[in-house]
Amino acid sequence: MTFFSVNGTAAIRRDNRAQAAADPGPVLQVSKLEVTYYTDLGRAKALDDVSFTLEAGQKLGMVGESGSGKSTLALAMMRMIKPPGRIEGGQVFVGDTELMSLSEDGMRRARLNKVAYIPQGAMNSLNPVIRIGAQMVDAIKAHMPQESRKAINDRCVHALRSVDLDPGVFHMYAHELSGGMKQRVCIAIGILLEPQVIIADEPTSALDVVTQRQVMETIDRVQDQINAAVILIGHDMGLMAQFVDKVAVMYAGRLVEVSSVREMFTDPKHPYARALISSLPNLDNKGVFRGIPGLAPSLLQLPGGCAFHPRCPYAMPACTSDRPEVLTLEHGRRVACHLFDAEAPHGQPA
Amino acid sequence: MANLLELRNVSKIYTRGLTHAHPTVALRDMSLTLKDDEPTILTVAGESGSGKTTLAMLLLGFIDPTMGEILYKGRNITSLTGAERLAYRREVQAVFQDPFAVFNPFYTVDHLLTVPIRQFKLARSKVQARSLMEEALTAVGLRPEDVLGRFPHQLSGGQRQRINVARALLLRPRLLIADEPVSMVDASLRANILETLRNLQRDYGVSIIYITHDLTTAYHIAKSIIVLYRGSVMEAGDVDAVIKSPQHPYTQLLVDSIPWPNLDQRWGEHPIIARESGSTGSSDACPFMSRCPKAMDICKARPPLYQITASQVAACYLYDKQPELVAERLSELLPA
Structure with missing residues (x-):
């Protein structure tokens, strides 16, 4: 059984392919993104002149200390920065679409459709009193109001299959699933519309090593299937070494090395x-703790x-x-x- | 010599349903001794659902064991009263996993630090209380002026977790139960927090039970390790031996899944046999049997601990040529 047997899905897939053939450039292009938080204590520049590009199928690891702006970057790319924060400038191209200049409604449609965001602790964001399936259907309906019920259901089942979950999960509640399964449900929701870019913010930080490996291998496989670019935000360098192609290091709101x-x-x-x-x-330097001296600066x-x-x-x-x-x-x-x-x-x- | 803390054949069983009781064994027949005069760092490792947190809750006296007893300095912790209970509460401290859930959002973080100071009468004046707080915060790498007076939502996860460690430090405990203290903290700060914990053990003689699923940090901080799976001890012993040459198939899977920050040390090629259903099969079988690549017929009976070397045991029939070890004597072979 192939993942792309649903008609609508296949059509999107063909579009993606045609686009990729015509334009071999990067699928994601972030340039000079700036975000400032206006707090009572003054202005905090959370993102300062952040630029990078990413190609389809590439995996970028975004590392940095807490407060270095990793999550702000993800939120800015989704245009989900809330006051007192403001996006002060910069552009984000996904394919040919520039997200920062879209209307509110256009941006709403771009989320999940072009860029999917799996926030930190996503598994705790599942609604405990609504079945998993209904939450997935909700997400599709918001983007494709015309879609038939059968096509929507098929899409959900395929998404669940592609993250290695039994389609029976569709009828279950969040509390019936383990942490790793819930996280995979969130990934399934993230890929429902086959976005070109997937941003995963610490997708495995609360999971144990075996489940973590399973979830990362799931993301890897799913990414291959839809040929998306993935941004993995995290601080676990071990995970980065195992998973990503490129590493970007953030410090105090700036990209200091890619x-x-x-x-x-x-x-x-x-x-x-x-x-x-x-x-x-690592295995050779037991008992040697080499933290980084000093403290992260206040923004x-x-x-x-x-x-x-x-x-x-x-x-x-x-x-x-x-x-x-x-x-x-x-x-x-x-x-x-x-x-x-x-x-x-x-x-x-x- | 008195033992600081002693677990004697402790089991914890949760039951569900009234008429058709469905028992879940969270911890099975655990015996463990921590000596008063030999502060050590013991890691309890395992994946979610292995009983790690149940063990922490039992040690902290938050829940009562279904079977067996827990002794603190020779006294059963359920029967402690008055001053003894207060001493136990002060000397056994905890740092929990989720730095987002342990704070009351209505209070500034000062509240978390002043309550124990007041409760245990650590300071005679406000100035002294303040300096105690500042000292503890500095010890965990925080600038007191950055965090005091702030509300939890104004702080990052790493900062909150270090405030929790500072709170425990404040009380100068004898035993610290650290339940996944660094799993939600930055890698660069992890080293600092782990070093703080180790110094606590070395300089203040605090024993630490480090509960984790992260074998990399366990390897670096601990002397001995107990690997749990579904409430049972799978493997235990010297941390070097267990992590460098794991013997039990479950420990092998765990070690194989560690994401080492080394490009030439990739994740193992073995596919993972997922445990998706809650079905346990027979409760007498080896708990790992359904996922074990080396499962045999004999595994339908629960394996005892086999002593592989002087400081390593595994509960697996693969080693049935080795001498058996009774569970009660497990602590004797853990290096201090």
Whole structure:
């Protein structure tokens, strides 16, 4: 049984293919995204000049400390930032559609359809008094009011099958499922309309290792089937090593390094990325805890220049005064650090 | 020598339904001893539903065992009264998993720290209370001025969890039961919290029961480990031995699923046999039998613990040539 046997689904799939053939460019393009929270204590710039691209079928891992802006980035891409937060600028292209310029209603239709967001602790967001199936049907009806009941049901059953759940789950309540199953239900809802981009915010943070592996393998397989780009937000570098193709490191609202997963783990460039990699536990360094010294800066009072300089072992005078621009190094790696000013031949912001 | 805490053949069984009682064994015949003079860090590992949290609840006296007894300094914890009970409450502290659920959203975080200070009369003045709070917060890597006076929703998960550790620190406990303390905390802060816990053990002589599903952190912090599955001990022993050469098929599956931050150490190729239904089959069988790739006919009877080396046991018939170990003596082979 194939996943794409439903008529409507197949049509979408063909559209995607046609689009991909005509335009081999990245499926997701975020440029200069900025978000500010206006709090009583002052302005906090939660996202500052964040730009990156992602191709269909690629997996990007977004790592950083809590408060570094990972979840804000996801919310901004969904245009779900609530006051006192505001999206101050920037563009997000999914395929040819620019999300930031859509109308409210257009954006509502784009959510789940073009970009699906699986929030942190999604499994706790299932309604406990409504059957799983009804919640899935709800999501489809909001986007496809004309769809026949049979087509909707088929779509749900296929989504459940593709995340390895028994179609019987359709008639169950959330409390009848285990944590891993609930998480997979949320993934199933996320892929109902076959979005081009899936953003998963810590999809496995409350699950044990075996279930975690199962859920990640599910996401992997589902992504292959619909050829979506996946952004995995998290702080578990181990999971990143096992799962993603590219790693982006965020610090105080900025992307400080974007590298392929192998380069990130073998030769991290940015001093924060280096500290992050060397703080990882493995089998050889038992009992050695190498946390990153210092505390994450408060977004309300960011240090001048590079926000990392008070904690950075390589800090130079320039770091306290000049904000490092994002440089493009070899293999398309992007780093925002003065250490590499000389290395980047053009020194241009990417 | 008096034992700090002793579990004697403790079982916890939950029943459901009145006429057709349907028992769920959350913890089966667990015996464990923690010595007063040898502070140690013991990991209890297992996936969800393995009975880890039931064990924590039993140790904290939140629920009563169905069978067996729990002794604190030689006294059954259900019969403690007055000053003894207060001492037990102070000396056995907990850090829970979910830093989002343990705070009362109507109070600032100061409340969480001042209540124990008042309850146990730790400070003689407000100034002293304040300095105790600041000291504890600094010890877990927080800036007191950043968190005091804030409401829980203004803080990140990592900050909240460190406030919980600070609260426990404040009371200078003898035993800390840490139920998944770092599962919701950043990787870079994990190291700091784990180091705080280890220093607590080393410098203040606090024993720690570290309950987790994360074998990487368990490996780094603990000396010994007990692997639970559906309420039964599957494997136990020295943490190095168990994680580097797991013997029980279940432990092998667990270790195989650890996402090591190492590109050349990929997840194992074995497909996972999912446990989707709650059906347990016969309650006398090895609990892992339905998922076990090496299940045999003999597994329909519950295996005893077989001693594989001086500091490693596994409850599996694959090792039935080895000497058996009675469950009551499990603690003797866990290194302190």
